[in-house]
Amino acid sequence: METKYTEQFKDLGFTDNEIRIYLTLLRTGEMNAYGVSEKTGLHRGYVYDALKRMQEKNIVTITHKGKKKFFRAIKPDQLFELMQVKLENLRDIVPDLNKQVATEKEDTEVGIYTGKDAFKTMVVHVLESRKAPEKEPLLGVGINEAEFEEKIPIIAQKYFNMIKEKGLHDKLIIQTGTKPYPQAKNTEYRSLPYEYVSSSAIAVWSDRVAILTSGTPTTYISIKNQKIADTFRKQLTPLWKMAKHVKKT
Template identity: 35%
Template structure:
């Protein structure tokens, strides 16, 4: 079953999912017994599988009975990831057109990318006293990914009087940035995809909100300038 782990499932998720495929609908206690996992691990694993659309449940006699989604759902999840990657391709192809310079690319997977990017933004802004420009952010997603680092980020922004401008979807109401440090403007939802882009100093960071999260930080002055120009065009057309 190593292919399932390559598709992004943890070892426990593979055990629970394949157990449910074999036995059909079952309660947590039955799943724990058949999979060999402790009940607390089963609860956590079922929750993650539900989020991935691989498990559902029905209540019978006031008890939850869990059922595995058809294996074809695994293919659908990979198709969705591929579609999001294809949407990102135009941005990646733009990198090839840039003047060649000394540049570096750092690639990350998992929720740690949120912590890495926010710490890198703060470090850069404190050193250069520039502003952070953000395109396509969904503040709730970031809070859900790592609420501790996000609260620290907003606290540090206010403490050191750092500045940022953020483009969010029209209709979003969760705007945790302090008014003295963060300016928000709104764009129609058609402008947005599951990616968030940060432009700060000579860096561009892109986070792809799939499962798991993927992200990269490109350290390139030419690329940062190109993205700043794009940001300013969008900022002028955005509503307050």
């Protein structure tokens, strides 16, 4: 399957089959279900199911020619406008929905996310929660920014652009021998030997703590609590002070 646009389409709610069918129709033009099946290599039953969903989402249009149905993908500009309308409809009801949010009895929020999207979820949470100005930079240990760039390139680039635009800074402790990531212009690096750098990545900022475990499956633990964040920060600060400065090349 083509992967060039997969991440963007999935963020819009497309399934793998819907992505394949939409791009096929976009490039080929009007086709019946049999033609779509032949062109994509998908079983006709899967094609029918996907086309039905796409019709309900107004992603494809139908033309009847005799007894046959022919399908056509809406143009990219129309798709963009469709998503904008949905976003505006959601924005209209957000104030009312906010009034219905239950009052939190606890001042601690904990979330656990497991699987292939754990990396992505963590970076998205950091993107959404960091505001300028910050009292202190994000402080982290064991974070491999090059791995983020490899696994989630689009969101990783958004993150680097965001902290640059907002004037935010990161302070990361990396394992001795690890090279700083060149795209991270607003990141200061220091290094420690292997025994001081956990196999789990930890980041602390504001009232948040993020813990990302390695292995299979990857697990991301999100904690929102000022006291817990301060505790992690106090534990990481001595490591930062003893770590060696790393020059960017």
